[in-house]
Amino acid sequence: MSAKIISGTEVAAQIREELKKEVDEMKAKNGVVPGLVTILVGANPASISYVTAKIKASHELGFYSIQDDQPSDIAEADLLKLVDKYNKDPKIHGILVQLPLPKQVDEKKVLNAIDPDKDVDGFHPVNVGRLMIGGDEVKFLPCTPAGIQELIVRAGFETSGAEVVVVGRSNIVGKPIANIMLQKGKGANSTVTVVHTGTKNLETHCKRADILIVAAGVPGLVKPEWIKPGACVIDVGVNRVGEKKSEKTGKMIPILKGDVDFEAAKEIAGAITPVPGGVGPMTITMLMKNTVKSAKLHARIQ
Ligand code: GUN
Numbered sequence: 001m002s003a004k005i006i007s008g009t010e011v012a013a014q015i016r017e018e019l020k021k022e023v024d025e026m027k028a029k030n031g032v033v034p035g036l037v038t039i040l041v042g043a044n045p046a047s048i049s050y051v052t053a054k055i056k057a058s059h060e061l062g063f064y065s066i067q068d069d070q071p072s073d074i075a076e077a078d079l080l081k082l083v084d085k086y087n088k089d090p091k092i093h094g095i096l097v098q099l100p101l102p103k104q105v106d107e108k109k110v111l112n113a114i115d116p117d118k119d120v121d122g123f124h125p126v127n128v129g130r131l132m133i134g135g136d137e138v139k140f141l142p143c144t145p146a147g148i149q150e151l152i153v154r155a156g157f158e159t160s161g162a163e164v165v166v167v168g169r170s171n172i173v174g175k176p177i178a179n180i181m182l183q184k185g186k187g188a189n190s191t192v193t194v195v196h197t198g199t200k201n202l203e204t205h206c207k208r209a210d211i212l213i214v215a216a217g218v219p220g221l222v223k224p225e226w227i228k229p230g231a232c233v234i235d236v237g238v239n240r241v242g243e244k245k246s247e248k249t250g251k252m253i254p255i256l257k258g259d260v261d262f263e264a265a266k267e268i269a270g271a272i273t274p275v276p277g278g279v280g281p282m283t284i285t286m287l288m289k290n291t292v293k294s295a296k297l298h299a300r301i302q
Helices: 008-030 045-060 076-088 107-113 125-133 143-154 174-182 202-207 280-299
Strands: 035-041 064-070 094-097 163-167 191-195 211-214 232-235 239-245 252-257
Touching: 008 045, 008 143, 008 280, 035 045, 035 076, 035 280, 045 064, 045 280, 064 076, 076 094, 076 107, 094 280, 125 174, 143 174, 143 232, 143 280, 163 174, 163 202, 174 191, 191 202
Parallel strands: 035 064, 035 094, 163 191, 163 211, 211 232
Antiparallel strands: 239 252
16 A cells, blocks of 8 residues: 655645744734844855745744845854844844855854854754753754654654654754654654664664654665555655756756655555655744744743
8 A cells, every 4th residue: 555645845834824823813912023034144056045935934924034144255253243133133033044154154153152042943052952851941943853743743643652763863853853752742752763874784773663764865775675564754865866857947956866765665654755845845834933932932922
C-alpha cells in the first residue's frame, strides 16, 4: 500500500490560518501587533529568496515588519549596533539575522547579541539551553525542528513511547529535534536515537524506527529496505541535484532531491514527506508562530 503523503504546504497553510485568527484577535482585544525585523547582509540569491518569503508571510498575517538590508561589507561592530537597536525597539518582538553572514563578521557573535527573548530563530545559546531543560523553560523552538514535530503530530502518529531515529546531528535540525522528541509531554515522550557519520550500521538503527527523521544532507542516503513498514518518514534533505526549466516562468530552477529514495520508500512507509513541499514550507510558518508567541509574551497576554 502506498504511504500517506504528508503535505507541508497544506499543514503550513492551515497553521497560517490559525495564526491569522490569533493575530486579528490580539490586535482587536489588546492592540498588540507582532513585529518582526529581518536583517539581510549582502545579496546571496538563496538568502534573498528566503527573506522575501519571510516578509511576505509576515505581511499576510498583518505583522509590523521591517526588512533591513545591509551591504555585504558591513563592519561587524555596525551589525552588532543594528541588532542592539532592534533589541531596544518595543515594536519589534522578533529579530532574524539571515545566515550565512560574510566572512568579516563573526556569525556566533551576532547571534549571541540578539536578545534571547526576541530570538525567534531559536539559535541563541540561552534558547538552546531552555530547550535542553524543557517544560516551562522553553520559549522559542528552532523553526525547522518545530515544523517537523507539527507534521508528525498532525499526521496522527503517536509519539509517546515511539522509537524515533534521527539521522544527522546538526545544531539546526538533528540535535534540536532529538531534544524536542524526548521532552516529557504531548507530541513527544519518545525514545530517541541519534545516528550520524560515526555510527556503525545505520541501517539496523533506521529499521527500528517508528518515526524516522532524516537530516543528513546526502541525496538518497536512506534506502527503502531501511524503513520499517508503516513508519512515519520525515525527509529534511534539500539537495540540489541539477537544474530544470520551470513550466510556470520558463526560468531555470534547481532540481531538489531528499535524503530518502522517495518513490521506493512510499511503498513501504505509512506516511512520508515529499521534497519539495514537505518540511520546507513549515520553517517560515514556525517563524511566524514564534513571533506571535514573542509578541504575547512581551505584552503578557495569553
Ligand atoms: N539561513 C538558512 N536558513 C535559515 C534560518 O532558518 N534562519 C536564519 N536566520 N538563517 C537561515
